[in-house]
Amino acid sequence: MEATTVWSFKDRGNWATHNGKYRGNWSPYIPRNLILRYSMENDVVLDPFLGSGTTLIETKLLKRKGIGIDINPEPIAISKENLRFNRNNEYEPLIYNHDSRNLDFLEDKSIDLICAHPPYANIIKYSENIEGDLSLYDIDDFLIEIHKVAKELFRVLKNNKYCAILIGDTRRNKHMIPLGFYVMQEFLNVGFVLKESIIKEQHNCQATGFWYKKSIDHNFLLIAHEYLFVFRKP
Numbered sequence: 001m002e003a004t005t006v007w008s009f010k011d012r013g014n015w016a017t018h019n020g021k022y023r024g025n026w027s028p029y030i031p032r033n034l035i036l037r038y039s040m041e042n043d044v045v046l047d048p049f050l051g052s053g054t055t056l057i058e059t060k061l062l063k064r065k066g067i068g069i070d071i072n073p074e075p076i077a078i079s080k081e082n083l084r085f086n087r088n089n090e091y092e093p094l095i096y097n098h099d100s101r102n103l104d105f106l107e108d109k110s111i112d113l114i115c116a117h118p119p120y121a122n123i124i125k126y127s128e129n130i131e132g133d134l135s136l137y138d139i140d141d142f143l144i145e146i147h148k149v150a151k152e153l154f155r156v157l158k159n160n161k162y163c164a165i166l167i168g169d170t171r172r173n174k175h176m177i178p179l180g181f182y183v184m185q186e187f188l189n190v191g192f193v194l195k196e197s198i199i200k201e202q203h204n205c206q207a208t209g210f211w212y213k214k215s216i217d218h219n220f221l222l223i224a225h226e227y228l229f230v231f232r233k234p
């Protein structure tokens with residue numbers, strides 16, 4: 001279990017069916033730490049941006065009732081494949097191909113923990129033209145849409161429970177865009193309070209290649225961290 005506000009995992013984690021193949025997947029150490037610290041066995045854990053199913057592999061291993069949502073049928077199929085393993089007494093997770101801006105099939109105050117890893121605006125595009133895919137929005141519009149997600153996450157979470165979100169910054173015209181802080185503000189705006197602000201170190205940051213050359217030419221630092229914000233619903 002991580003004990004400080006800096007999380008750094010040199011190996012990304014390849015136990016069970018974790019494989020790291022999905023673009024922009026998160027290390028299984030992240031949901032594992034969140035689940036162990038902020039939930040108990042038999043609790044309901046929601047991932048509203050499921051991707052390749054990393055969080056649900058962990059809910060299954062750790063005996064939580066996992067619910068995963070993704071707007072794109074491709075990662076949904078990958079998740080189902082990755083969840084094809086047997087454990088004794090596990091809960092088989094529920095998976096929905098749905099838009100997390102509208103979670104009307106989930107009741108108010110029905111979730112014990114949320115582990116969210118959205119697209120970082122349009123830095124990586126996850127589809128060409130799926131209506132509502134948050135990776136198709138540039139920063140200003142992305143913030144409008146993530147606000148809708150935050151509102152729904154606030155509604156479905158039980159009182160006094162936790163919602164964690166991993167988000168990174170970006171660089172435009174040689175300057176930083178503090179996307180992480182902007183997203184944090186949207187979660188505060190819907191009523192969450194900030195429990196933890198964690199720096200997640202990135203190890204795949206290349207000290208060679210395109211960005212390295214640009215960083216030398218224009219004298220800027222390569223981004224090597226993301227933020228993991230943990231909010232509480234008061």
Ligand SMILES: C[S@@+](CC[C@H](N)C(=O)[O-])C[C@H]1O[C@@H](n2cnc3c(N)ncnc32)[C@H](O)[C@@H]1O
Binds near residue numbers: 052054072075100
């Ligand atoms: C950063 S990836 C998540 C990766 C995941 N943590 C993993 O380990 O594989 C973000 C995911 O959000 C999905 N997504 C984008 N817009 C969405 C929306 N409105 N509702 C639900 N999922 C969405 C994308 O299809 C993509 O799979």
